[in-house]
Amino acid sequence: MQNILAVMTKDLEEQDNSVIIISDPLPEKTKFPKSGFCNGRLRYNLLMNIVICGLIVVPFFVPVIYSIGIQCYFSLQWFVFFLLYFINTIRIMNANKQKKRIKDKQKDKIENLEINSNNTNLLESETSNTLIEQNQQKYKYKFIMMTFIYKEPIELLSNTLDNLKEMYGSNQIIVAVGFEERTPDKEEKINQLKQRFSKVFEELIITIHPFGVEGEIPGKCSNCNYVQRQLVIHLEKTRTNFDINDYMLTNFDTDTRFQKNYLQMLEQQIKKKCKKPEDIHGIVWQPVLYYNWNLNSRTFFVRITSLLRNMLMMGALIPFQINVMSIFTFSLKLCVDGGYTHPAYQMEDIICFIRWFIKKKKKIKIKPVFSPTLSGPTSGHTFFEEVYEWATQLKRWTIGSAEVFHYFIVHSKRTQPSFKYTLWGLSYFNYYALFMIGQSFFTISCAVAFTVFNQDELVGYKFYISVGTLGFQYLIYILMFIVNGASQYLLDPIREKEKFNFFLTLLHIIFSPLTLIVYSMIAFYGLFEVIYKGKKACNHIASKKEELK
Numbered sequence: 415m416q417n418i419l420a421v422m423t424k425d426l427e428e429q430d431n432s433v434i435i436i437s438d439p440l441p442e443k444t445k446f447p448k449s450g451f452c453n454g455r456l457r458y459n460l461l462m463n464i465v466i467c468g469l470i471v472v473p474f475f476v477p478v479i480y481s482i483g484i485q486c487y488f489s490l491q492w493f494v495f496f497l498l499y500f501i502n503t504i505r506i507m508n509a510n511k512q513k514k515r516i517k518d519k520q521k522d523k524i525e526n527l528e529i530n531s532n533n534t535n536l537l538e539s540e541t542s543n544t545l546i547e548q549n550q551q552k553y554k555y556k557f558i559m560m561t562f563i564y565k566e567p568i569e570l571l572s573n574t575l576d577n578l579k580e581m582y583g584s585n586q587i588i589v590a591v592g593f594e595e596r597t598p599d600k601e602e603k604i605n606q607l608k609q610r611f612s613k614v615f616e617e618l619i620i621t622i623h624p625f626g627v628e629g630e631i632p633g634k635c636s637n638c639n640y641v642q643r644q645l646v647i648h649l650e651k652t653r654t655n656f657d658i659n660d661y662m663l664t665n666f667d668t669d670t671r672f673q674k675n676y677l678q679m680l681e682q683q684i685k686k687k688c689k690k691p692e693d694i695h696g697i698v699w700q701p702v703l704y705y706n707w708n709l710n711s712r713t714f715f716v717r718i719t720s721l722l723r724n725m726l727m728m729g730a731l732i733p734f735q736i737n738v739m740s741i742f743t744f745s746l747k748l749c750v751d752g753g754y755t756h757p758a759y760q761m762e763d764i765i766c767f768i769r770w771f772i773k774k775k776k777k778i779k780i781k782p783v784f785s786p787t788l789s790g791p792t793s794g795h796t797f798f799e800e801v802y803e804w805a806t807q808l809k810r811w812t813i814g815s816a817e818v819f820h821y822f823i824v825h826s827k828r829t830q831p832s833f834k835y836t837l838w839g840l841s842y843f844n845y846y847a848l849f850m851i852g853q854s855f856f857t858i859s860c861a862v863a864f865t866v867f868n869q870d871e872l873v874g875y876k877f878y879i880s881v882g883t884l885g886f887q888y889l890i891y892i893l894m895f896i897v898n899g900a901s902q903y904l905l906d907p908i909r910e911k912e913k914f915n916f917f918l919t920l921l922h923i924i925f926s927p928l929t930l931i932v933y934s935m936i937a938f939y940g941l942f943e944v945i946y947k948g949k950k951a952c953n954h955i956a957s958k959k960e961e962l963k
């Protein structure tokens with residue numbers, strides 16, 4: 415009986431050691447002063463409003479040929495973004511084929527062993543060793559996977575952690591889950607995680623972010639800052655040979671699904687792209703995100719937006735080094751040197767990239783990881799709830815991009831003027847202000863100006879070019895749907911297959927320009943909300959994810 419009790423006590427001790435709960439406040443010196451965003455400082459996001467308003471009125475005051483030239487500029491961007499999207503999709507498919515060839519070779523090796531060996535036990539032993547080698551994958555770096563929960567369903571988070579458990583070498587991963595002090599049923603959810611995942615990972619670290627800290631806004635950004643800082647404190651205390659250069663940190667959401675070999679592919683990319691050891695501290699690694707999570711049961715505008723986000727990430731954000739999105743990996747040293755995450759800017763992914771860029775006074779590169787990763791789209795129980803969720807998130811993304819632009823202008827002026835800052839700022843402004851918002855209003859203005867005021871000028875080649883730009887955009891939408899559909903097999907291991915009716919898809923293609931126009935209207939409203947509400951408009955409103963379990 416005493417032996418049994420001793421074993422039980424030992425098991426409980428091991429369970430306690432594998433789950434760490436941290437709720438201590440951060441040191442006073444790490445707190446941020448209250449933001450001066452609304453204290454009389456010029457808000458440079460006003461430039462976005464001014465330029466977009468200018469695009470709206472331009473067709474009424476300039477010759478038709480100039481308006482057609484601007485239309486062609488937007489069409490050129492569509493072409494370049496789609497071309498890069500297509501090229502990167504091919505690269506993902508090639509990476510998937512290479513992964514399949516490696517698996518086939520391993521399978522052939524086992525089959526040959528079965529043919530050549532008369533000893534069944536030997537076969538079982540070799541097969542078992544192969545599986546052990548696969549599951550006990552040894553990594554050069556120590557990987558930390560970091561996610562956050564507020565009102566998200568615990569089932570969704572648990573399923574996401576189950577997905578991490580399936581990754582190769584998951585027993586070497588440190589997993590950090592950032593709770594909020596005001597998370598509903600916090601203790602019950604923490605107990606569920608402890609019972610289910612206490613011995614799955616090398617370490618499960620649960621943090622509880624205090625509410626109402628000065629200089630912070632409620633949301634993922636402040637929670638992210640808290641988790642990152644507490645991780646460094648914890649590792650410095652508990653790891654005798656702690657070397658910050660050895661740690662890589664992945665930021666992801668509770669509605670994320672990784673491929674089993676994500677960390678393998680990440681290390682391969684690091685080895686390929688980092689010629690010097692210090693190179694890794696100047697790169698943020700962006701897995702290619704797909705939003706094809708039950709899109710067959712989502713509304714047409716959610717599906718169109720999801721496909722657009724996928725295309726523009728692969729065709730614009732990564733190739734033109736604009737910013738990372740929601741799920742990304744970086745070195746812990748880069749995080750510390752860059753000042754962690756700013757706790758007062760809601761778009762924690764964009765602010766991280768820009769903040770580190772400015773703090774280090776060195777260009778931070780974005781490198782893709784060609785491992786298709788699934789991220790949940792906006793969703794709702796009913797059609798009207800989904801409309802509300804979709805509009806709310808669109809407005810939040812726009813407000814976030816606007817306040818980050820203001821942050822960039824203010825802080826980049828304090829550093830040594832550089833062409834790299836100017837070039838990045840122009841790329842960012844072009845994408846978020848002109849391409850994502852301005853072009854839709856410009857198209858509407860052109861349609862009105864050409865048909866009502868400038869009918870006489872719109873003759874001959876001018877007419878065909880003007881109509882052709884709209885037709886070209888439709889062509890891009892058609893190709894986008896085709897490429898996305900053709901690449902769906904890449905996601906089969908991490909989600910159920912989706913089937914779409916051909917005529918329904920055709921209807922969605924027809925509605926695509928209209929969806930982008932409504933998107934732009936909501937975004938433009940968000941820009942004006944920042945003007946009259948100031949920093950009060952810049953809060954993180956978490957999306958509902960009950961439909962993504």
